[in-house]
Amino acid sequence: MYSGAQISLYPMADNFVQIILGSLSALDPYRPRFRIETDDLSTLIVGAPQDLFPAMRDLHVAASRNSVHCVLHATISRGCPGEQPSSAICTPIAGGRGHGSTAPIPARVEEALANVASAPELGQVVAAQFSLYPLGGGGSGHHHMDEIYGCIDFLKRSGCFGRAKNFCTTLRGDAGLVFATLAEAFLRFGSPDGHLAIDLTVSANSPSKVDA
């Protein structure tokens, strides 16, 4: 199971280079378990699925210090058949939460809710917008819209649901809860061994007014 993300930080400030470079130490605790590559468009992190969201959270919170309006975008994937079929660095920790479940959707919703209940509070409010893409036919009865609707049911009860928009769903709340909720969406929906991708945008300190 190959899993990872292409992540980018967009600090809306003249000193964006310094802000980005100054935030990178937030990834240090994760470096031993990740493969990391950077170019001018994004930074690739390859690692176990349950490590991806805490790493993105800590990076984005670090880059959003001092009230900078900063957006993180990530293209997150697991199980892509076009990547190498498996990678030791992506193997979930034994006994850990793993990367999916064969349980029925309602049971997975309850598991996800139990996990987000213990999310840490980090003191940084964020707004997130994401799309979940379960790819491939999946012979095991996982229909892609059923998985999406199951995930939306979880999101509505997560404590940080924002609203449904065309093509995506928004979340709003403390970064701890929002990233924990995103992790559960990634880990528990879609076929457990199937190809799943997320298109994620997280914004902090936007000056725009929010109606919702």
Next chain:
Amino acid sequence: MYSGAQISLYPMADNFVQIILGSLSALDPYRPRFRIETDDLSTLIVGAPQDLFPAMRDLHVAASRNSVHCVLHATISRGCPGEQPSSAICTPIAGGRGHGSTAPIPARVEEALANVASAPELGQVVAAQFSLYPLGGGGSGHHHMDEIYGCIDFLKRSGCFGRAKNFCTTLRGDAGLVFATLAEAFLRFGSPDGHLAIDLTVSANSPSKVDA
């Protein structure tokens, strides 16, 4: 066939609000044919599939004036079964290029190459990174990885292919050619009536060095 995009602009500058507001007139020629809604995370444009990429191109080029490092991100979708089943505003213009084809993949690659050959040159170099997601089983023999590989074959011959990365592909070149290439990827690959999504990032004026 419901089609549209959630688009966001990220000018990496202190005066990002003015830059964004100053670029919006680039959408004026498209407004009569689009439904447009904005919140603090993105702007939704709903309209015919062949209009989406020229509109995003003109908006991004306008926001990237004066050498500002500016990124556009878009979540683009057609045929999502969770949206209203069809919308008059999304109907391709009669006789136009439409939004898909039942021709075999090699024929669609040739059509796409013929179309990008007439792309306008705009004088703004951009780098793009995107992922193409053909969703749903699609009973008509459209296997999602076959469509992705067919699209990659087209991209490699488009004149702006950058490189394959994990989870995405990069393009580099004049904004005219890059957005025309992206449009062809969206219009010609994946089942013509199926659910197709793109996760797109386009960057202008990055100070980072590019090895590729």
